[in-house]
Amino acid sequence: MNVLDFARAFFSDSAHWHGYDGIPTRFAEHIRYSLEALLIAAVIALPVGLLTGHTGRGGNALALIATAGRALPSFGLLVLMFTWIGFGMLPVMIPLVVLAVPPILVTTYEAVRSVDPSPVDAARGMGMPEARVLLQVEVPVALPLILGGLRTAAIQIVSTATIAAYISFGGLGRYIIDGLYQKNYEKVVGGATLVAGLALATLAVFWAVSRLTVSPGVRRGG
Amino acid sequence: MSGFFDLPSDLQHSWQGLVGLHLREALLPVLAGLLVSLPVAQLCVRFRWIYPPVLGVTTVLYAVPSLAFFVVLIDYFGQSETTVMIPLALYSLVVLIPSIVDGVRSVPPETLAAAQAMGFGPVRRYFQVQLPIAVPAIIAGLRVATVSSISLVSVGMLIGNQGALGNMLYAAQTYHRPALAVNAVLTIAALGILADAALVLVRLLLTPWMPRKGTTR
Numbered sequence: 001m002n003v004l005d006f007a008r009a010f011f012s013d014s015a016h017w018h019g020y021d022g023i024p025t026r027f028a029e030h031i032r033y034s035l036e037a038l039l040i041a042a043v044i045a046l047p048v049g050l051l052t053g054h055t056g057r058g059g060n061a062l063a064l065i066a067t068a069g070r071a072l073p074s075f076g077l078l079v080l081m082f083t084w085i086g087f088g089m090l091p092v093m094i095p096l097v098v099l100a101v102p103p104i105l106v107t108t109y110e111a112v113r114s115v116d117p118s119p120v121d122a123a124r125g126m127g128m129p130e131a132r133v134l135l136q137v138e139v140p141v142a143l144p145l146i147l148g149g150l151r152t153a154a155i156q157i158v159s160t161a162t163i164a165a166y167i168s169f170g171g172l173g174r175y176i177i178d179g180l181y182q183k184n185y186e187k188v189v190g191g192a193t194l195v196a197g198l199a200l201a202t203l204a205v206f207w208a209v210s211r212l213t214v215s216p217g218v219r220r221g222g
Numbered sequence: 223m224s225g226f227f228d229l230p231s232d233l234q235h236s237w238q239g240l241v242g243l244h245l246r247e248a249l250l251p252v253l254a255g256l257l258v259s260l261p262v263a264q265l266c267v268r269f270r271w272i273y274p275p276v277l278g279v280t281t282v283l284y285a286v287p288s289l290a291f292f293v294v295l296i297d298y299f300g301q302s303e304t305t306v307m308i309p310l311a312l313y314s315l316v317v318l319i320p321s322i323v324d325g326v327r328s329v330p331p332e333t334l335a336a337a338q339a340m341g342f343g344p345v346r347r348y349f350q351v352q353l354p355i356a357v358p359a360i361i362a363g364l365r366v367a368t369v370s371s372i373s374l375v376s377v378g379m380l381i382g383n384q385g386a387l388g389n390m391l392y393a394a395q396t397y398h399r400p401a402l403a404v405n406a407v408l409t410i411a412a413l414g415i416l417a418d419a420a421l422v423l424v425r426l427l428l429t430p431w432m433p434r435k436g437t438t439r
Binding site for chain 2: 162193
């Protein structure tokens with residue numbers, strides 16, 4: 001039996017397709033955890049990244065925060081938060097948000113800072129207030145990079161949300177963790193395939209979003 | 223009964239031993255990743271059409287969760303360090319290849335032309351001109367890859383205690399000693415930050431612009 005056989009066995013078993021432990025349910029749970037974490041991380045990191053990028057200050061502090069965030073092991077943080085806070089969604093969300101903030105923060109900062117200064121100066125010269133300079137000139141030009149940061153964060157969240165299952169939550173990690181304990185390879189491989197598939201779908205979604213939102217002029221230039 | 227750094231004997235290592243093990247399990251994959259990335263990136267620079275598919279493949283590999291990788295690799299390497307290190311090496315590619323390609327591409331064409339005019343062959347030009355100029359970008363990539371790798375090793379705990387410092391997380395739960403989990407998380411984070419600082423130092427040493435010949439490889 002190789003990996004492909006395991007995967008085939010998993011997906012052809014109809015018991016895996018319905019019920020509370022069925023693929024649709026686990027899929028929905030996984031997507032919900034991931035979206036929640038991404039949303040929280042974006043709400044924290046995007047404004048900070050945009051502002052610091054706009055003013056060009058605080059780059060070193062950001063780099064330090066990002067390194068610290070990356071250095072904290074998600075899995076260790078999960079176990080630690082679980083022992084401190086106890087059962088709940090918070091011990092899952094904290095590691096995922098800590099994981100996702102650094103890429104969003106750093107790329108947003110870099111993206112806004114590296115916008116060509118001449119259109120920015122032109123906008124200022126035309127009398128645009130700073131907020132509009134940021135939102136109507138810098139953000140559209142920096143958008144491809146900003147989306148790239150969000151994409152990295154989203155992929156990391158999707159593949160790491162599997163750890164939620166370690167503290168008895170659902171999501172696709174359920175199959176991997178349960179399979180490991182039950183020595184049921186079909187389940188593990190099936191779960192892994194689903195997570196990888198979801199991560200790839202995330203890539204596709206971001207590609208589509210960037211096609212739709214990045215202005216054609218910026219795309220040509222970049 | 224036991225201090226912050228006293229570990230249960232079933233971990234089979236002292237705290238220092240685990241730190242060493244952790245560094246080895248985290249840094250060897252990044253080194254391997256760098257050795258693979260350099261030639262691959264060079265190919266991507268030479269033949270532009272390779273770059274998008276290479277990026278695609280590395281992104282896809284990166285999207286596969288580490289746990290899934292471990293499970294597949296257990297079939298071939300058992301519950302060993304190798305099983306933990308192979309995925310980490312693959313993950314490092316997604317950061318390293320683009321940063322090396324960007325770094326090498328950022329070398330101004332005039333500089334390359336000047337090197338050629340001075341009689342540099344392609345090999346010498348690569349090692350003495352392109353690579354040194356790309357050092358800041360490469361180190362930037364290495365920093366991200368190294369820090370992520372150090373924090374990812376701990377997941378190896380799930381496959382038969384191969385997670386070095388991560389194994390303390392399991393011990394923390396079985397022996398009800400949350401201090402062990404605190405110790406693990408803090409030590410791993412500290413290792414990551416120290417490794418990051420060390421790489422910054424390496425960059426400062428490697429790029430004493432204006433360039434003095436000989437210091438950079």
